[in-house]
Amino acid sequence: MSTEPILSVRGLTMEFGGIRALDKLDLQIYPGQIAALIGPNGAGKTTFFNCLTGIYMPTAGELHLSPPEQPGRRLNGLKPNQVTEAGLARTFQNIRLFPGMTVLENVMIGRHCRTKAKIFGAILRNPGTRKEEKETVDISMALLAKVGLADVADEFARNLPYGAQRRLEIARALATEPLLLLLDEPAAGMNPQETQNLTSLIRNIRDEGLSILLIEHDMKLVMSLSDYIFVVDYGRKIAEGTSEEVRINPVVIKAYLGEEVEYA
Amino acid sequence: MDVITLKDCRKALIAALWFMFLTFPLLVIKVNTTENLVIWRWHNLLYVGVAAGSASLLTSIFRGLHDRKREQQRHQEKVIHISLTERFFSNPVVSRPVLAAGALFFLIFPLLFSTYQVNIMTTALMYVVLGLGLNIVVGVAGLLNLGYVAFYAVGAYTYALLNMHFGVGFWVALPLGGIMAALFGILLGFPVLRLRGDYLAIVTLGFGEIILLVLKNWAEFSQGPGGISNISRPGFFGMEMSMATTLNYQYYLTIAMVLLTIFVINRLQNSRIGRALFALREDEIACQAMGIDKTTIKLTAFALGATWAGLAGVLFAAKNAYVNPDSFTFLESAMILCIVVLGGMGSIVGVIIGALILILLPEYLRAFSDYRMLAFGALLVIMMVFRPQGIVANIRRSYHKKDSAP
Structure with missing residues (x-):
C-alpha cells in the first residue's frame, strides 16, 4: 500500500441552518483499500457522501482526490457530474x-x-x-x-x-471508470444469500485495483470486508482503525449501545 | 366465476341513473321561448339510461375477462410480457408490409383525394412535426412545457418578417426559423434550469403568453393583431405553379419535413444524447451522479424541441401566406401536448398516430357538428382513464442483439 492517500478529507463541516451535520471530519483513504464509514442512524454518513459528490456544498473543509501518478484535484465546489468525471462514483441508499x-x-x-x-x-x-x-x-x-x-x-x-x-x-x-467507489448501504434489505454475493462482488472490484468506501449497517459485512473503519457519531469522527481495533473501542460501544448507568 | 356478478349489475344501474341525472337538463328539458312551452323529452332519458347501463356492463365484462386472463398468466411460470407494438416491430413479416402500405398511402394521397382533403392532411402532418418536437421536451426529457406554441410563433414570424422586410425566400428562412426558435428555446431554458414539474409548467405557460402578447401589442414590430399577409409561398426553382399544384407541393414538402423529423429524432433517441435525455426524465439526481451535466442536457432538450417548432412555424407561414397572433394561443400548446400524451410519451409512432387522430378526427366529425367537440373530449377522457401510457407505449430498445446478429 502506497503512502499517498487517494482521497483525503480535512476538516469537513456541513451546517444546515443551526444544525451541524458534519463537524470537522478528517478522513484518508488509500489506494486498493476497502474502507467503511459506520455510525448510528443520523450520524451524518449520507451527508458526508452528499458533500463528497457535490450534491451539498460543504460549509468548510478540504476535499482532495489524488489518483496515483496523476495530478491531484480539489473536489470542493465541483458539480456532481464533474465529481463523477474526476473519478468518484456512487450508489444511493434508496436505489436510484x-x-x-x-x-x-x-x-x-x-x-x-x-x-x-x-x-x-x-x-x-x-x-x-x-x-x-x-x-x-x-x-x-x-x-x-x-x-x-x-x-x-x-x-x-x-x-x-x-x-x-x-x-x-x-x-x-x-x-x-471511477478511482474510488462510494457505496451507500449496499446490503440494506438484502437476504443473507444476496449479502454473501455482494461481499464477493465488492472484493472482486477491490482486487481489480479500485478503492472502495462503504456506508453500511450490517456489522458482519463491515467487519469481514473492511480494511479500515471510520466511526462517526453526531457528525464527529469518534474512532478509526482496523475492524479489531474498532470492535473493542469503548467509545464506539458507547455510541452504539449507550452507557451503563450506575444505580445508586 | 360468473361473467356478470350482482355487483356489476348494481354498478351498471348506478352508472345509468347517474348519467340520466347528469344529462337530464340538457337532453330532456327543451324550452320553447316563442310559445312559452316546456317540452319534456322523456324518451331521451330512456336512451341515455340504457346506453350508460349497457356500456358500464360491457366494461365490467371486459374487465372480468381481462383479469381472468391475467390470473391464468400468473399461474404459468415466468410470463414475459411484451407489448403489442413491440411484437409488431420485432416481426418484419407483419411490420414491413404495413409500413410500406402506409408510406404508399401518404405518397399518393393527393392523387386520390380533393384539394380540401390534401389541405387538411398537410395541417395534420405539420402537427406531427410539432408533436415530435414537443415529444423531445415532454416525452423524452420529461420537462412539461405548456408554452411550446411560442417557438412555433417564433418560426412563423421569423419567416413572415424576413419575407416582408427583406424578401427572404422560404428555403433561406427555413433554417433561420429553426435556429431562431432554438435560440428562444435556450433563452427560456436558462431561467427554468432549477424548475421541474408544476413550476416549470407555469413558467413555460407564462413564456408562451409573453410571446403572444408581444406579437399582439408591439404593432411596429409585428403589425399587431392584423397579422402579416402576402407571405411568399415555398418556391421550387422559380417555377410558376397553379393553386392546386402549390397545395400538392406543400403537401409533399410537409411529408419530407415529417420524414426528416422522424429520421433525426429516431437517431437522436438511440444515441448518447438521447439516453441522457431519457435519464433526465427518470431521475435527475442519479443522472448527475452518472456524470451528465444537467444544465447542458436541459438546454439541449429545450433547443432541440424548439427547433422543430420553428421549422414547422416557417412551413405554417408559407402554407397560409398569412400569420397573425391568433394562431398561437395557449389552446394550440394544449393541443400539441394532447397529441404527445395521447400518442404515448417518448414514442415516435405514437405521436404520429396521436397527431393524425387529434387533428383529423375533429375535421371528419363535422358531420356530427353539434357533438363534435363533445365526442372529442370524451375520447380524451376515456383514453386517459383506460390507457394512460398513450396509444403506443414507449418501446424498450435493444442494442446488443442487433450487433451480435450477423
Missing part, C-alpha cells in the same frame, strides 16, 4: 436507477462522461460515433456479466428484484 430504461441502458448511461458523441455525430452516425457506441455497448455488457445481470440486459430496470437492482447500481457506477 432509471426504472423506465433497460438494464443495459442504465449501465450505458454510466458511460456518458467517458464518451463524447454530440448531436450532429448522433444524427450523422459517422464512423467515430458508431465505434464509440459499439464500445459503450461492449463495456456495458461486460460489466453486466461481472455483476451477473447479462441475461436480463433487455429487461426494464424496474422489473428487477431488489438485490439485482443493487448490483445494477454498482455496475452503473463502475461504468463511469
Whole structure:
C-alpha cells in the first residue's frame, strides 16, 4: 500500500441552518483499500457522501482526490457530474436507477462522461460515433456479466428484484471508470444469500485495483470486508482503525449501545 | 366465476341513473321561448339510461375477462410480457408490409383525394412535426412545457418578417426559423434550469403568453393583431405553379419535413444524447451522479424541441401566406401536448398516430357538428382513464442483439 492517500478529507463541516451535520471530519483513504464509514442512524454518513459528490456544498473543509501518478484535484465546489468525471462514483441508499430504461441502458448511461458523441455525430452516425457506441455497448455488457445481470440486459430496470437492482447500481457506477467507489448501504434489505454475493462482488472490484468506501449497517459485512473503519457519531469522527481495533473501542460501544448507568 | 356478478349489475344501474341525472337538463328539458312551452323529452332519458347501463356492463365484462386472463398468466411460470407494438416491430413479416402500405398511402394521397382533403392532411402532418418536437421536451426529457406554441410563433414570424422586410425566400428562412426558435428555446431554458414539474409548467405557460402578447401589442414590430399577409409561398426553382399544384407541393414538402423529423429524432433517441435525455426524465439526481451535466442536457432538450417548432412555424407561414397572433394561443400548446400524451410519451409512432387522430378526427366529425367537440373530449377522457401510457407505449430498445446478429 502506497503512502499517498487517494482521497483525503480535512476538516469537513456541513451546517444546515443551526444544525451541524458534519463537524470537522478528517478522513484518508488509500489506494486498493476497502474502507467503511459506520455510525448510528443520523450520524451524518449520507451527508458526508452528499458533500463528497457535490450534491451539498460543504460549509468548510478540504476535499482532495489524488489518483496515483496523476495530478491531484480539489473536489470542493465541483458539480456532481464533474465529481463523477474526476473519478468518484456512487450508489444511493434508496436505489436510484432509471426504472423506465433497460438494464443495459442504465449501465450505458454510466458511460456518458467517458464518451463524447454530440448531436450532429448522433444524427450523422459517422464512423467515430458508431465505434464509440459499439464500445459503450461492449463495456456495458461486460460489466453486466461481472455483476451477473447479462441475461436480463433487455429487461426494464424496474422489473428487477431488489438485490439485482443493487448490483445494477454498482455496475452503473463502475461504468463511469471511477478511482474510488462510494457505496451507500449496499446490503440494506438484502437476504443473507444476496449479502454473501455482494461481499464477493465488492472484493472482486477491490482486487481489480479500485478503492472502495462503504456506508453500511450490517456489522458482519463491515467487519469481514473492511480494511479500515471510520466511526462517526453526531457528525464527529469518534474512532478509526482496523475492524479489531474498532470492535473493542469503548467509545464506539458507547455510541452504539449507550452507557451503563450506575444505580445508586 | 360468473361473467356478470350482482355487483356489476348494481354498478351498471348506478352508472345509468347517474348519467340520466347528469344529462337530464340538457337532453330532456327543451324550452320553447316563442310559445312559452316546456317540452319534456322523456324518451331521451330512456336512451341515455340504457346506453350508460349497457356500456358500464360491457366494461365490467371486459374487465372480468381481462383479469381472468391475467390470473391464468400468473399461474404459468415466468410470463414475459411484451407489448403489442413491440411484437409488431420485432416481426418484419407483419411490420414491413404495413409500413410500406402506409408510406404508399401518404405518397399518393393527393392523387386520390380533393384539394380540401390534401389541405387538411398537410395541417395534420405539420402537427406531427410539432408533436415530435414537443415529444423531445415532454416525452423524452420529461420537462412539461405548456408554452411550446411560442417557438412555433417564433418560426412563423421569423419567416413572415424576413419575407416582408427583406424578401427572404422560404428555403433561406427555413433554417433561420429553426435556429431562431432554438435560440428562444435556450433563452427560456436558462431561467427554468432549477424548475421541474408544476413550476416549470407555469413558467413555460407564462413564456408562451409573453410571446403572444408581444406579437399582439408591439404593432411596429409585428403589425399587431392584423397579422402579416402576402407571405411568399415555398418556391421550387422559380417555377410558376397553379393553386392546386402549390397545395400538392406543400403537401409533399410537409411529408419530407415529417420524414426528416422522424429520421433525426429516431437517431437522436438511440444515441448518447438521447439516453441522457431519457435519464433526465427518470431521475435527475442519479443522472448527475452518472456524470451528465444537467444544465447542458436541459438546454439541449429545450433547443432541440424548439427547433422543430420553428421549422414547422416557417412551413405554417408559407402554407397560409398569412400569420397573425391568433394562431398561437395557449389552446394550440394544449393541443400539441394532447397529441404527445395521447400518442404515448417518448414514442415516435405514437405521436404520429396521436397527431393524425387529434387533428383529423375533429375535421371528419363535422358531420356530427353539434357533438363534435363533445365526442372529442370524451375520447380524451376515456383514453386517459383506460390507457394512460398513450396509444403506443414507449418501446424498450435493444442494442446488443442487433450487433451480435450477423
